Amino acid sequence: MDPIQTMPVSPYARLVRAVLRTWALVVLAFLYLPIAFLVLFSFEESRTPGLPITGLTLHWYEKMISNGILLGAVWNSILVAVAATTLATIIGTMAAFPLVRGGIRFPNVARILFTLPIMLPGALIGVALLLFFRRVLDAELSFWTVIAGHLVFTTPYIVLIVGARLQGFDRMLEWAAADLGASPARVLRHIVLPLIAPAIMAGALISVTLSIDEFVITFFTVGPQLTLPIYIYTQIKFGVTPEVNAVATVLLVGTMAVLGLSWLMAGQARRISGLIGSRGGAGR
Amino acid sequence: MTGIGAGRLAIELIEATKRYGETIALDGVSLGIEPGEFFCLLGPSGCGKTTTLNLIGGFIPLTAGELRIEGRRVNDLPPHRRNVNTVFQNYALFPHMTVAQNVAFGLRMARLDGRETERRVAEYLDLVGLSALRARSPAQLSGGQQQRVALARALARRPAVLLLDEPLGALDLKLRKQMQVELSRIQRQVGTTFVFVTHDQEEALSMATRIAVMSDGRVVQSGTPREIYYRPVDRFVADFIGESNFLEGHLAADGGARRVRFRDGGAVIVPSELPVGLARAGAVTLMVRPECVSVGTTAPEGQWATLTGRVINVAFLGNHTRVTVQTAAGAVVTLRPHSEGSRSAALDGLLDQEVCVWWSPQESTVVASDTGGGADGSLA
Ligand SMILES: Nc1ncnc2c1ncn2[C@@H]1O[C@H](COP(=O)(O)OP(=O)(O)OP(=O)(O)O)[C@@H](O)[C@H]1O
Ligand SMILES: [Mg+2]
Numbered sequence: 001m002d003p004i005q006t007m008p009v010s011p012y013a014r015l016v017r018a019v020l021r022t023w024a025l026v027v028l029a030f031l032y033l034p035i036a037f038l039v040l041f042s043f044e045e046s047r048t049p050g051l052p053i054t055g056l057t058l059h060w061y062e063k064m065i066s067n068g069i070l071l072g073a074v075w076n077s078i079l080v081a082v083a084a085t086t087l088a089t090i091i092g093t094m095a096a097f098p099l100v101r102g103g104i105r106f107p108n109v110a111r112i113l114f115t116l117p118i119m120l121p122g123a124l125i126g127v128a129l130l131l132f133f134r135r136v137l138d139a140e141l142s143f144w145t146v147i148a149g150h151l152v153f154t155t156p157y158i159v160l161i162v163g164a165r166l167q168g169f170d171r172m173l174e175w176a177a178a179d180l181g182a183s184p185a186r187v188l189r190h191i192v193l194p195l196i197a198p199a200i201m202a203g204a205l206i207s208v209t210l211s212i213d214e215f216v217i218t219f220f221t222v223g224p225q226l227t228l229p230i231y232i233y234t235q236i237k238f239g240v241t242p243e244v245n246a247v248a249t250v251l252l253v254g255t256m257a258v259l260g261l262s263w264l265m266a267g268q269a270r271r272i273s274g275l276i277g278s279r280g281g282a283g284r
Numbered sequence: 285m286t287g288i289g290a291g292r293l294a295i296e297l298i299e300a301t302k303r304y305g306e307t308i309a310l311d312g313v314s315l316g317i318e319p320g321e322f323f324c325l326l327g328p329s330g331c332g333k334t335t336t337l338n339l340i341g342g343f344i345p346l347t348a349g350e351l352r353i354e355g356r357r358v359n360d361l362p363p364h365r366r367n368v369n370t371v372f373q374n375y376a377l378f379p380h381m382t383v384a385q386n387v388a389f390g391l392r393m394a395r396l397d398g399r400e401t402e403r404r405v406a407e408y409l410d411l412v413g414l415s416a417l418r419a420r421s422p423a424q425l426s427g428g429q430q431q432r433v434a435l436a437r438a439l440a441r442r443p444a445v446l447l448l449d450e451p452l453g454a455l456d457l458k459l460r461k462q463m464q465v466e467l468s469r470i471q472r473q474v475g476t477t478f479v480f481v482t483h484d485q486e487e488a489l490s491m492a493t494r495i496a497v498m499s500d501g502r503v504v505q506s507g508t509p510r511e512i513y514y515r516p517v518d519r520f521v522a523d524f525i526g527e528s529n530f531l532e533g534h535l536a537a538d539g540g541a542r543r544v545r546f547r548d549g550g551a552v553i554v555p556s557e558l559p560v561g562l563a564r565a566g567a568v569t570l571m572v573r574p575e576c577v578s579v580g581t582t583a584p585e586g587q588w589a590t591l592t593g594r595v596i597n598v599a600f601l602g603n604h605t606r607v608t609v610q611t612a613a614g615a616v617v618t619l620r621p622h623s624e625g626s627r628s629a630a631l632d633g634l635l636d637q638e639v640c641v642w643w644s645p646q647e648s649t650v651v652a653s654d655t656g657g658g659a660d661g662s663l664a
Contacts, residue, residue, distance in 0.1 A: 176376035180390035
């Protein structure tokens with residue numbers, strides 16, 4: 001038996017455990033209760049949501065679907081997310097190779113520089129980008145500046161996720177492919193990319209979810225266009241309407257779905273690397 | 285494809301050297317491997333076997349020297365352009381492909397047409413006996429089966445030379461013996477030159493047509509298993525392969541036949557052919573295999589190398605008995621097989637007796653004592 005289970009424990013152990021468990025529940029409630037109410041209020045009949053609930057309706061969802069400005073904002077958000085993610089995935093994947101496999105002068109410095117934007121405050125990045133676009137490049141704020149802004153914080157995630165996958169990559173597979181007549185380009189295409197594809201996909205999906213609901217950096221870099229988070233923000237200024245609740249609920253469900261998908265992808269990546277790890281010695 | 289090329293070597297290493305900074309992994313190795321050979325690189329860990337294979341495969345560049353494959357200098361040729369294929373120690377099967385796709389990979393890279401690819405995949409899976417498992421993924425295979433896939437994958441390209449780096453290292457003993465037989469059969473069947481790395485002397489002796497014994501980045505001796513076993517060029521080789529008696533003495537010309545004279549008395553006749561460079565008298569080591577040594581109360585007549593001594597140990601080992609005799613030249617171990625009925629019981633009675641041990645001079649080998657294991661003792 002595990003010694004930790006038979007170890008004599010303090011007489012207060014039971015009490016301590018009960019308190020900790022309660023505390024954990026309180027924290028979880030604090031994290032998720034507001035979201036639960038948001039979802040609930042999106043189905044509320046009354047124009048001014050609050051407790052108690054007066055009745056349930058899909059009215060706000062219908063209103064949402066027929067709101068042209070809102071749909072335009074959603075469409076803009078999707079465009080930005082797809083464009084930023086596509087670029088970030090290509091740039092991030094390409095950057096991950098030299099970062100993991102060496103061939104650069106200061107690998108640790110480079111790694112920190114590539115991932116630092118994750119840690120920097122959004123407001124700081126936003127202001128910096130605004131100054132840069134307007135005062136240095138003298139460019140109009142537009143769709144393109146938003147996409148460029150989103151690249152700043154999505155690329156690091158791709159670098160991190162793809163880099164982790166490359167770290168555990170069995171270089172012998174590349175040797176084997178070269179040995180079997182594959183040129184470096186074909187090794188990349190037939191061996192390396194298929195094996196890191198789940199990580200690339202997982203990174204891309206996370207990038208989409210981050211981009212879709214990014215507010216701060218978008219706010220600083222956007223021109224006259226509306227994205228979904230900006231739209232919600234402008235609506236809230238006139239008071240919370242149940243329609244915004246409905247939009248937020250849809251956003252929540254969409255984000256969860258994409259995250260779930262990326263989690264599945266990462267799981268598949270882990271399974272494949274598990275196979276690589278167990279190869280050889282496991283046989284019997 | 286191979287051409288006539290009579291006398292052309294499949295692999296030729298000329299003064300091949302590989303350095304990793306200060307470490308010398310391979311130190312001026314020269315080797316020639318004939319087409320169709322089953323050539324073993326044998327040596328202790330770290331002696332440079334894998335390095336040699338990786339050089340031939342093209343995975344690491346030579347520091348100095350030259351490498352030829354089928355007569356052509358390939359020093360600067362990348363791996364995917366060399367007419368050799370490798371079976372890696374950990375197999376390196378592609379985890380995202382099925383067994384059949386793994387075998388087909390090299391053929392796809394060679395841009396073989398679909399029908400021919402399919403035909404060859406079937407042919408080589410059949411050769412290794414895995415036709416039934418063609419749709420499985422590598423993760424669903426046992427170690428021995430993965431090994432066979434790796435073999436089929438490498439052979440399917442019909443390379444001039446197949447490189448195998450301790451391919452049986454990860455298998456358990458029984459499977460290993462089975463695969464040794466299997467590998468020999470496959471090699472004879474396809475006729476491809478095999479270069480096989482192992483640190484298991486028994487594996488090398490049983491499979492190879494020729495063996496190169498390596499130590500510290502050098503080839504100490506190369507030859508047929510029999511030559512290596514019965515004519516080791518130095519103490520290192522004799523010690524590494526099998527068991528041997530080492531008797532220290534001095535070489536002395538003694539009338540007609542030359543002898544090794546021992547410090548505490550006694551002398552034995554040595555082989556008529558001695559290694560070059562041993563013509564002058566000096567400190568030498570005489571080596572003789574235990575199974576070549578006979579033991580008895582009286583020595584027979586004739587040209588035998590004979591020593592007298594006292595039996596200090598008799599050990600029954602199942603199919604043979606091991607008798608240790610303390611002589612003037614040191615302890616001499618003999619192995620006697622139990623082929624003649626009651627022989628083993630007779631040996632038991634020898635303990636503490638004064639006996640003679642003798643062997644045919646031609647079955648012993650003499651090397652200079654002061655060579656610490658260098659490569660200077662080639663056989664005359
Ligand atoms: N990449 C490397 N960098 C530095 N030294 C290396 C490298 N690869 C091999 N060596 C050194 O070269 C020498 C020969 O190594 P090699 O792998 O050829 O040995 P080996 O005979 O295959 O041994 P084993 O039986 O343990 O596999 C060793 O001393 C090793 O430490
Ligand atoms: Mg090795």
